[in-house]
Amino acid sequence: MKKFFSVEDVVDIYDLIKEALLLKKNPYSFQHIGKNKTIGLVFFNPSLRTRISCQKAAFNLGCSTWVLDIHRDSWTIEMDDGNVMNLTQEHLKEAISVMSLYCDILAVRTFPNLSDKNYDDQEIIFNKILNYSRVPVVNMESATLHPLQSLADVMTIAEYTSFFRKKCKVVLSWVPHVKSLPHSVANSFAQWISKIKQIDFTITCPERYNLHKKFSNGAYITHHQNEAFINANFIYAKNWSSYLDYGKILCKNPNWMITENKMKLTNQAKFMHCLPVRRNLVVEDAVLDSKYSIVLQQAKNRIYASQIIFLRILQSLS
Numbered sequence: 001m002k003k004f005f006s007v008e009d010v011v012d013i014y015d016l017i018k019e020a021l022l023l024k025k026n027p028y029s030f031q032h033i034g035k036n037k038t039i040g041l042v043f044f045n046p047s048l049r050t051r052i053s054c055q056k057a058a059f060n061l062g063c064s065t066w067v068l069d070i071h072r073d074s075w076t077i078e079m080d081d082g083n084v085m086n087l088t089q090e091h092l093k094e095a096i097s098v099m100s101l102y103c104d105i106l107a108v109r110t111f112p113n114l115s116d117k118n119y120d121d122q123e124i125i126f127n128k129i130l131n132y133s134r135v136p137v138v139n140m141e142s143a144t145l146h147p148l149q150s151l152a153d154v155m156t157i158a159e160y161t162s163f164f165r166k167k168c169k170v171v172l173s174w175v176p177h178v179k180s181l182p183h184s185v186a187n188s189f190a191q192w193i194s195k196i197k198q199i200d201f202t203i204t205c206p207e208r209y210n211l212h213k214k215f216s217n218g219a220y221i222t223h224h225q226n227e228a229f230i231n232a233n234f235i236y237a238k239n240w241s242s243y244l245d246y247g248k249i250l251c252k253n254p255n256w257m258i259t260e261n262k263m264k265l266t267n268q269a270k271f272m273h274c275l276p277v278r279r280n281l282v283v284e285d286a287v288l289d290s291k292y293s294i295v296l297q298q299a300k301n302r303i304y305a306s307q308i309i310f311l312r313i314l315q316s317l318s
């Protein structure tokens with residue numbers, strides 16, 4: 001594997017999930033591969049899980065890591081080309097080129113601006129980073145996708161379905177939020193799920209909240225949340241801002257929150273969320289604290305999702 005931007009960089013997703021689950025059983029089996037290797041983790045946005053699970057994954061492979069939180073620790077970075085840099089201190093071009101000299105894999109988080117749809121859709125920043133880096137780049141959540149999260153999510157579903165032996169219904173449900181949030185987690189989840197043929201996939205969201213067709217292709221889409229929940233085996237809750245009215249918050253209706261009563265419509269569905277989650281805005285305490293919630297299993301699988309990706313890249317280096 002030469003880079004990890006999306007599911008399209010994966011040859012066989014079933015194989016990848018299987019190997020990641022094997023790593024979970026035997027996390028130190030490839031400790032030799034990371035000897036004298038370094039993974040650089042660069043954050044243009046906050047993180048808890050991605051940052052620490054990637055560090056743990058690297059540790060499991062015998063690699064060292066360094067982390068740079070751009071806004072807290074570094075110079076102000078100029079992202080655009082051709083500007084007179086009166087207000088910014090270092091250009092992305094030098095910053096990424098230099099950082100890539102200090103590691104063997106460069107993992108980067110760059111959220112969308114949510115104001116210029118084309119700019120975000122074309123992944124301008126991530127593509128510049130790919131271009132400037134001398135080493136393979138891993139996506140830790142970009143303008144449109146969060147593939148490490150989605151890999152952990154499909155691994156979690158695999159664990160609860162005896163590796164997809166049972167057909168299952170997965171529902172991605174939009175939920176309310178007070179902030180304008182990216183589409184990356186939802187897009188990426190839809191993209192990965194659509195590659196697994198045993199999954200019957202539904203997306204439910206308010207009017208004008210449909211995701212880009214490129215990612216939601218193949219899903220059954222309904223604006224009636226209750227209808228979507230019937231017979232569901234997994235409810236994946238996530239807020240995103242409107243895609244059509246790009247980045248806008250058009251709905252704050254609290255009736256979209258996931259409640260215990262709504263979960264009763266399902267087939268004893270497991271509750272999933274990528275975290276961080278705002279309690280009693282997105283989901284009721286009673287659901288998050290119930291035995292149906294598998295958010296911590298998802299978070300744990302973030303380690304092995306990163307680990308299998310780092311492993312595949314390290315194997316391709318040697």
Ligand SMILES: NCCC[C@H](NC(=O)CCC(=O)O)C(=O)O
Nearest residue numbers: 141179181182185274275276278
């Ligand atoms: N990496 C997981 C999700 C990150 C981000 N959530 C957030 O920014 C929520 C923060 C808040 O609740 O203010 C998102 O939706 O893409």
Ligand SMILES: NC(=O)OP(=O)(O)O
Nearest residue numbers: 047048049050274275
């Ligand atoms: N789920 C996830 O990516 O969490 P962080 O934003 O805390 O890394």
